[in-house]
Amino acid sequence: MKIFTINLNTNLSKEISNKLEINKNLVIEKFKDGELLPKFTTSIRNEEVYLISQIKTSDDIIATCLTLDAAKRCGVGKINLVLPYMPYSRQDKLGDHIRSSIGAKMISDLFQSIGINQVISIDLHNDSIPGFFNCSFIHLNGNRIFKDYIKNLDIEDLCFVSPDQGAIKKNIDFSKSFPDSCLSVINKKRVKPNEIHSMELIGDVKDKNIIMVDDLIDTGHTLKKASILLKENGAKTIRAISTHGVLSGNAIENIETSELDELIISDTIDFNKKCDKIKVISSSEIIFKVIFNLSIKRSLAETDLINGSVSN
Numbered sequence: 001m002k003i004f005t006i007n008l009n010t011n012l013s014k015e016i017s018n019k020l021e022i023n024k025n026l027v028i029e030k031f032k033d034g035e036l037l038p039k040f041t042t043s044i045r046n047e048e049v050y051l052i053s054q055i056k057t058s059d060d061i062i063a064t065c066l067t068l069d070a071a072k073r074c075g076v077g078k079i080n081l082v083l084p085y086m087p088y089s090r091q092d093k094l095g096d097h098i099r100s101s102i103g104a105k106m107i108s109d110l111f112q113s114i115g116i117n118q119v120i121s122i123d124l125h126n127d128s129i130p131g132f133f134n135c136s137f138i139h140l141n142g143n144r145i146f147k148d149y150i151k152n153l154d155i156e157d158l159c160f161v162s163p164d165q166g167a168i169k170k171n172i173d174f175s176k177s178f179p180d181s182c183l184s185v186i187n188k189k190r191v192k193p194n195e196i197h198s199m200e201l202i203g204d205v206k207d208k209n210i211i212m213v214d215d216l217i218d219t220g221h222t223l224k225k226a227s228i229l230l231k232e233n234g235a236k237t238i239r240a241i242s243t244h245g246v247l248s249g250n251a252i253e254n255i256e257t258s259e260l261d262e263l264i265i266s267d268t269i270d271f272n273k274k275c276d277k278i279k280v281i282s283s284s285e286i287i288f289k290v291i292f293n294l295s296i297k298r299s300l301a302e303t304d305l306i307n308g309s310v311s312n
Contacts, residue, residue, distance in 0.1 A: 001295055002044060006053040006063050010270040012084065015284035016052065020291065028063055038067040045075040050291055052082040056246075056269050061087060061107070068114040080118045080294075081111060084268035084283055085216075085244045089125040108132035120290060122268055122283060123170075123215040123243040127307065138300065139307040140290060142215065142243035143174050145266050145283050150211065150241075151177070157236070159208035161201075163226050164188040167214045174213045174241075182208070186226055199229050206234030216244035217265065220254035227259035237261045244268050245278075 004026040005013045016022060025042035036059070049071060053064040064081075071079055091103030108129070111119070117135055123142035124130070130137035158181040162171040168185060175181045184203025210230050217223060217240070227238050238260050245265035252275050255263055265271065266283040290305055300306050 001048045001050070002042075003050045003052065003291070004040075004067075006051070006060065006067060007270065010054055010267070011272075011280070012054060012267040012270065012282065012284060012287075013052065015267070015282040016287060019284060019288040022052075026067065028067070034059075036063050036066055038063065038070045040070060040074055043074070044071060046077040048078040048080070049076050050080045050082055052084070052287070054084055054268065054270060055087040056085070061110075065110060065114055068111065068116065072115045078117045079115065080120060080291075081116045082287060082291075083119060083121045084266075084287065086121045086124055086129065089129060090216075092126040092129055104129050105132045120287070122266075122286070123307070125215055138290060140286050140305055141173070141307045142266065142283070142286075143170065143213070144286050144305060145243065145281055146241050146264055147174070147177050149264065149279075149281055150174075155209045155211075155237075157208050158182075159184060159203075159205055159210055159235075161186060161203070161205065161210050161212045161226075161230065163212045163214050163222055163240075167212075170215065171213045174211070186229065188222065188226075199225055201229055201233055204233075205230055208235055210235045210238045212238075212240045214240070214242050216246055217242035217263070218246045218251065219249045220247070220251040220258070223260060223263070224254045224258040231259040239264065241265075243283075245271050245280075247271065247273070 002023045003020055004023050007013055025040060027039050027041060029037040055061055088103030088107045119133055120138045122140040124139055130139055158178055160171040160175045160181055160183050162168045162185045175183055184205055187200045187202055189198045223240050230238050239262045240260055241264045243266050252273055255275055255277050260277055262279055263277055264279045267280055268283050271280055286305055293300055293303060
């Protein structure tokens with residue numbers, strides 16, 4: 001077994017390298033015209049390979065595809081593609097966008113056309129995405145990254161608030177580790193992407209310490225409006241947990257000017273900006289655990305790492 005990473009210098013890669021031996025014999029050259037050339041400088045013939053790829057930009061997607069192609073041409077035995085953040089995961093259906101693409105399906109087809117045996121990812125935006133793949137797909141539960149941190153805060157009067165209907169399942173799952181907590185929901189209405197028409201709170205948050213759990217944060221506009229609504233309804237403290245810190249546009253400004261006391265994200269997407277309200281917790285531990293369990297052929301159903309069941 002050999003482990004490689006597309007993004008050797010990210011915080012996540014450094015954290016994983018403290019737990020697993022990351023092979024440094026993958027070089028990705030970039031030419032002046034922007035073209036990329038991945039090269040393995042050690043033999044991987046008939047080897048089982050784990051390729052960890054943190055994807056945020058289109059260049060990252062191309063680098064991943066070219067590296068997969070290089071591995072296949074080297075005679076690799078088995079390729080496990082580790083995608084801490086699944087790109088285009090929010091484009092999982094046509095929805096209200098007629099004559100558009102389904103980005104998550106296209107990306108899955110692209111990776112499979114090159115040749116992969118298994119995919120490992122964390123907190124997909126939609127649980128249906130593994131169905132786009134015709135190979136084994138391991139969907140890791142991102143709540144595992146944050147539970148110990150929240151437990152160590154020893155928060156009283158804890159209330160989990162789902163920031164929209166889609167995040168209810170994650171908040172219920174998280175709340176199971178805190179039997180004395182309660183649950184509320186924010187009903188959010190959008191007029192178009194990244195633009196909210198209205199919000200209403202369902203439940204009582206007066207004198208409660210709030211935690212909102214979601215799979216990702218993009219512009220931060222939703223969290224800012226939600227934090228203001230919660231504060232207006234008497235919340236004492238407000239924290240948010242988002243597995244994937246996309247943080248695009250003026251997200252940092254929105255977080256800094258919100259009523260949030262703390263935003264807790266993981267390092268599935270590399271984060272190097274300065275914001276006193278943001279706490280980063282590494283996802284390296286659950287990635288290490290799943291690779292270790294697979295290496296000793298232990299069933300993941302015996303662990304608490306996965307969301308739902310392992311496909312295929």
